[in-house]
Amino acid sequence: MSPAIKSLHRWLGLLVGAQALLWLLSGFVMALLPAEEISGARRFVLKAPPAALPAVTADVAAVLARYRPQRLRLLTVNGQARYELTTGDGRRLIDANDLEPAPLDEAAVRALALAAWRGVGPIRGLRLERERSLENRRHALPVWRVDFASEAEDRLYLDGVTGQILGAGNRAAELFDVFWMLHIMDYRARTDFNNPLVIGAAALAVLLSLSGAWLLGPVLAGLGERVRRRDEAPISLLRDGTVIDTVRARGGETVFELAERAGYPLPSSCGGGGSCGLCRVQLSAASPVGDEERRCLSEHELAHGWRLACRQPVRGASTLALPPAAFTRRWLKARVVAKRFLSPSLVELRLRLPEEAAFAWRPGEHVLVRSPAFEVRLADLGPPAPVRAYSIANAGDEPDELVLLVRLAMSSTPGAPLGRCSAYLASLRPGAALPLSGPYGNFHVRHGHRPLLLLGGGAGLGPLRSMLRDHLLVRGDRRPLTLWYGTRTAADLAYAGEFDALAQEHGQFRWHTVLSEEPADSAWRGARGLLPDVLASVYTPAEWQAHDIYLCGPPAMVAAVSALLHAAGVPDEQVFIDEFN
Amino acid sequence: MHARWIVLTRRWHRWAALVLGVQLVLWFVGGLVMTAIPIEYIHGDHLAHAGAHVDKPLRPQDFAPLRAEAVAGALSVEPAYVQGRAVYRVQAATETYLLDAKNGSRLAPLSAEQVAAAARAAYTGEAPIAAVDRLTEAPAEAKRPVPLWRVRFADALSTTFYLAPADGRILAKRSTLWRAFDVFWMLHIMDYAERSDANNTLLRTVSAAGLLLALSGLVLVGNHYLRRRA
Numbered sequence: 150m151s152p153a154i155k156s157l158h159r160w161l162g163l164l165v166g167a168q169a170l171l172w173l174l175s176g177f178v179m180a181l182l183p184a185e186e187i188s189g190a191r192r193f194v195l196k197a198p199p200a201a202l203p204a205v206t207a208d209v210a211a212v213l214a215r216y217r218p219q220r221l222r223l224l225t226v227n228g229q230a231r232y233e234l235t236t237g238d239g240r241r242l243i244d245a246n247d248l249e250p251a252p253l254d255e256a257a258v259r260a261l262a263l264a265a266w267r268g269v270g271p272i273r274g275l276r277l278e279r280e281r282s283l284e285n286r287r288h289a290l291p292v293w294r295v296d297f298a299s300e301a302e303d304r305l306y307l308d309g310v311t312g313q314i315l316g317a318g319n320r321a322a323e324l325f326d327v328f329w330m331l332h333i334m335d336y337r338a339r340t341d342f343n344n345p346l347v348i349g350a351a352a353l354a355v356l357l358s359l360s361g362a363w364l365l366g367p368v369l370a371g372l373g374e375r376v377r378r379r380d381e382a383p384i385s386l387l388r389d390g391t392v393i394d395t396v397r398a399r400g401g402e403t404v405f406e407l408a409e410r411a412g413y414p415l416p417s418s419c420g421g422g423g424s425c426g427l428c429r430v431q432l433s434a435a436s437p438v439g440d441e442e443r444r445c446l447s448e449h450e451l452a453h454g455w456r457l458a459c460r461q462p463v464r465g466a467s468t469l470a471l472p473p474a475a476f477t478r479r480w481l482k483a484r485v486v487a488k489r490f491l492s493p494s495l496v497e498l499r500l501r502l503p504e505e506a507a508f509a510w511r512p513g514e515h516v517l518v519r520s521p522a523f524e525v526r527l528a529d530l531g532p533p534a535p536v537r538a539y540s541i542a543n544a545g546d547e548p549d550e551l552v553l554l555v556r557l558a559m560s561s562t563p564g565a566p567l568g569r570c571s572a573y574l575a576s577l578r579p580g581a582a583l584p585l586s587g588p589y590g591n592f593h594v595r596h597g598h599r600p601l602l603l604l605g606g607g608a609g610l611g612p613l614r615s616m617l618r619d620h621l622l623v624r625g626d627r628r629p630l631t632l633w634y635g636t637r638t639a640a641d642l643a644y645a646g647e648f649d650a651l652a653q654e655h656g657q658f659r660w661h662t663v664l665s666e667e668p669a670d671s672a673w674r675g676a677r678g679l680l681p682d683v684l685a686s687v688y689t690p691a692e693w694q695a696h697d698i699y700l701c702g703p704p705a706m707v708a709a710v711s712a713l714l715h716a717a718g719v720p721d722e723q724v725f726i727d728e729f730n
Numbered sequence: 731m732h733a734r735w736i737v738l739t740r741r742w743h744r745w746a747a748l749v750l751g752v753q754l755v756l757w758f759v760g761g762l763v764m765t766a767i768p769i770e771y772i773h774g775d776h777l778a779h780a781g782a783h784v785d786k787p788l789r790p791q792d793f794a795p796l797r798a799e800a801v802a803g804a805l806s807v808e809p810a811y812v813q814g815r816a817v818y819r820v821q822a823a824t825e826t827y828l829l830d831a832k833n834g835s836r837l838a839p840l841s842a843e844q845v846a847a848a849a850r851a852a853y854t855g856e857a858p859i860a861a862v863d864r865l866t867e868a869p870a871e872a873k874r875p876v877p878l879w880r881v882r883f884a885d886a887l888s889t890t891f892y893l894a895p896a897d898g899r900i901l902a903k904r905s906t907l908w909r910a911f912d913v914f915w916m917l918h919i920m921d922y923a924e925r926s927d928a929n930n931t932l933l934r935t936v937s938a939a940g941l942l943l944a945l946s947g948l949v950l951v952g953n954h955y956l957r958r959r960a
């Protein structure tokens with residue numbers, strides 16, 4: 150339920166987030182602008198009581214007979230008794246004594262405006278407006294507009310017939326009006342707040358806020374937890390089994406937050422949101438499993454206690470094993486020194502790290518690579534995926550360089566574009582910069598006495614190559630080591646010459662290739678078929694059980710081999726898996 | 731953006747939402763209610779006949795000349811017909827009253843029955859009148875000059891008219907819709923006492939914090955869709 154609500158919350162944020170921001174911004178600005186400034190009341194007397202009528206005998210019947218008005222009103226205009234009469238043609242002003250038309254002249258308007266003016270500055274101009282405009286929209290036409298040469302650009306609106314003061318304006322009011330427009334989303338007339346656009350946006354915003362409130366449930370629960378369990382037992386932080394720090398957990402805190410607070414931030418590109426899957430840690434296998442973890446981690450990993458730190462509350466644990474990633478948080482700028490195609494779909498990138506980086510990795514670990522989104526062609530911009538994990542394919546015999554294998558992610562749909570990141574990496578030339586961080590991972594060769602079996606497919610060859618070169622060239626380990634590599638055709642074979650040479654030189658190393666799509670009439674003399682099927686026919690359960698097995702490749706292959714090993718009764722602690730998505 | 735900043739942004743978004751959440755829901759729900767109900771219904775235009783105040787043509791023979799002393803101190807005078815009778819409606823500084831247009835004598839204010847009849851004539855509904863009260867203090871929902879007549883109808887929306895004592899003109903129309911709008915407006919501008927001061931410190935503070943909440947939300951959404959997982 151919760152991930153669906155979260156996804157809804159995000160989508161709504163995408164849809165109406167910008168308008169919600171505008172609502173809060175405009176609301177804030179309107180709350181900030183003082184009402185008496187906006188109305189003009191600071192520098193105009195807007196509500197003066199009207200003057201009492203001068204002594205006059207009003208022969209109303211005569212006016213009615215002469216002008217036949219629909220409405221008639223006797224009032225004082227600029228000190229004179231006047232009739233305001235309304236006919237089908239509009240309104241007019243009549244002298245109350247001689248009953249002749251007596252329209253308001255500019256001098257009278259000027260006098261009325263100056264009488265109301267309390268600010269500094271002379272009248273700059275005045276005009277009678279008969280056309281509707283954005284600014285005079287609140288007043289009945291015609292209307293006199295009198296502008297003052299003041300700092301705030303004050304202006305006064307008077308009734309075009311009677312000279313009655315209707316309202317004022319200034320620069321702040323203009324600003325207010327723009328924010329009002331943004332607030333009610335009526336971009337033309339700025340008056341209609343019952344328009345379908347604002348109603349629809351408000352409805353979505355209601356859903357946005359309610360889905361957000363729903364998501365606060367666990368936060369509130371965590372808060373309760375925090376209050377209830379103020380004094381948590383101290384937790385020991387472990388690095389490779391050694392206690393390096395002790396930190397007191399706060400109630401309701403997640404493992405991710407704890408590590409961050411303790412100064413060992415875990416890798417993350419979503420900042421603890423449960424969506425990037427990078428902050429994995431190994432906890433007790435009994436730890437609860439959430440939907441996000443089911444999505445980001447394999448069954449095998451879950452069974453071994455791997456969890457996302459940002460989903461796991463620190464609860465009752467006394468130790469926490471931090472992954473190596475927690476100690477390498479920097480992004481390093483690597484440089485491409487060489488690039489070559491090992492096969493039509495596999496690129497070997499050779500990188501050099503800055504000397505001060507002191508970068509040391511265990512064979513089998515990976516780095517995160519960032520392909521800068523803005524160096525991708527504009528036409529390619531969709532939802533970019535700039536951070537990706539690549540296994541390191543070389544070992545400590547070349548300590549100054551990193552080798553990454555980039556498999557060009559080709560869709561099975563003909564004509565579909567290459568994967569964004571792999572295409573970017575394949576396009577790099579010697580000298581190009583590439584930001585990376587690491588090393589990360591828990592896929593590395595453990596100490597032991599059993600012979601080793603390395604099983605891999607696709608770009609999974611990378612970490613296995615690193616392991617076998619480390620085994621043979623760096624540590625000179627005498628344990629037998631056998632590599633099984635599955636790929637599609639002979640043309641996809643990589644490092645064949647290198648592996649043959651190593652096998653000749655080191656008696657404990659042997660290697661085999663299995664091709665799944667090699668044409669039946671080709672010169673290939675080795676095994677054909679899918680790697681799991683071939684393996685099933687080669688090893689007996691007893692032989693399987695005699696090995697430590699390292700498995701690395703695409704999900705389907707990993708799943709099939711895992712099933713095979715499980716059926717053969719190989720204990721879990723002899724199997725190490727790195728699954729490539 | 732660096733993951734560290736995203737962590738801080740996410741934390742701010744959560745805590746701010748925890749503190750401001752109720753007000754944000756109220757803003758959005760109130761905004762929806764206030765925009766979705768047409769303003770004419772809030773004003774109650776549908777409750778009274780539009781033509782209730784349009785007078786019949788003013789006939790010269792109905793209006794005798796008005797002597798100056800009869801309107802001494804008045805601000806304006808208007809010839810009109812009230813319940814069929816020709817009158818001068820006089821607007822003075824503190825009150826409105828009627829003069830008989832024939833002889834200039836001042837007319838007594840309308841009786842409760844006359845006010846009820848005026849309200850009845852304007853009312854577009856069928857419901858009976860529930861109460862007629864003469865108010866000497868303006869109620870919060872209709873700040874109009876007093877004294878003032880209040881006529882309540884026994885309908886579903888609790889329609890209430892406020893009428894002028896001199897001539898029975900409708901000065902304000904109120905209904906449940908108007909009252910609900912007023913409550914949402916109060917919640918919207920966070921002035922719980924007067925419901926009119928949109929410059930209060932509470933509103934300024936909470937809207938500024940809400941602005942940062944929305945901003946952090948946009949940053950998180952942007953981060954999510956621009957930097958998807960590897």
